[in-house]
Amino acid sequence: MLDPNTLTLPENASLFTRLNLALKILKVIKGNEGNPVYGQTLNACLDYNVYESLAQRLQSSAYWRRMLSERPSLESRNLDLDALERLPEGTLGHAYARYFRDNKISPFETTLEIKNDIDFIAKRYRETHDLLHLVTGYGTDVMGEMELQAYAxxxxxxxxxxxxVLVGTVGQLKDRQSGVDSSEYMRRVWAAYHRGRASPLFLDFWFEDHWETPVATLSASLCAPATQLH
Structure with a gap:
């Protein structure tokens, strides 16, 4: 068993090093998918070049430049869920706090050191996962998780x-793990993928500045309409 606290991805690691570490994580992550260190390290191993490309694409965004400068955090220690839950019903903050209470889970937390912009992008992607459930409307069941991954x-x-998505689809075809038939599963995953492609990039969005904004308003501005893509 890998010790999550000893997992480190060297800066400027070669493709071989990243793939080797990713394979080691894949062997132990099953049943521990929520582990923030496993998840973030695996994400960085497989998506290093993707993040480099995204960083270049987002350089024209003033929000992104500010984000790279300030490196905001949505980790548990930086959130006051009690205060967010007191916001009016329907707002992002209230819905976000209720999301954790209702699902009996805690916000994202990691012990990994953020050494560069790539580390920050990997962390930001991971810690916005729960917010994306809210703004996209995809559930937290197996089907909803596959839709959200396809959207991303x-x-x-x-x-x-x-x-x-690949592993989930294999599970669906083998055991119908999503609870829906395979044709419905494929239709919904495909629709979510196209919805993600049709939506603006979300990585430079400052969710922290919009706790009092209605979820419906954010969904309309951040996501393409789901009903038009089914």
Whole structure:
């Protein structure tokens, strides 16, 4: 068993090093998919070049330049869920706090050191996962998770998301793990992928500045309409 606290991806690691570490993580991550160190390290191993490309694409965004300068955090220690839950019902903050209470989970947390912009992008992608559930409307069941991963693949080209969708699809074809029939599963995953492609990139969005904004408003501005892509 790999010790999550000893997992480090060397800066400017070669493709061989990244793939070798990714394979080691894949052997132990099953049943521990929520581990933030495993998840973030695997994401960085597979998506290093994707993040480099995204960083270049986002350089024209003033929000992104500010984000790289300030490196905001949505980790558990930087959130006050009690205060967010007191915001009006329907706002992002209230929905976000209720999301964690209702699912009996805690916000993202990691012990990995953020040494460069690539590390920050990997972390930002991971810690916005739960917010994306809210703004996209995809559930937290198996089907909803596959839809969200397909959305992220379409929106950002994330290879980790592609791997998760692939594994999930194999499970669906073998055991119908999503709870829906295979034709419905494929239709919904495909629709989510195209919805992600049709939506603006979300990585430079400052969710922290919009706790009082209605979720419906954010969904309309950040996501292409789902109903038009089914």
């Amino acid at each position: 693949l379409g929106n950002l080209g994330i290879r980790t998301a592609a791997l998760i």
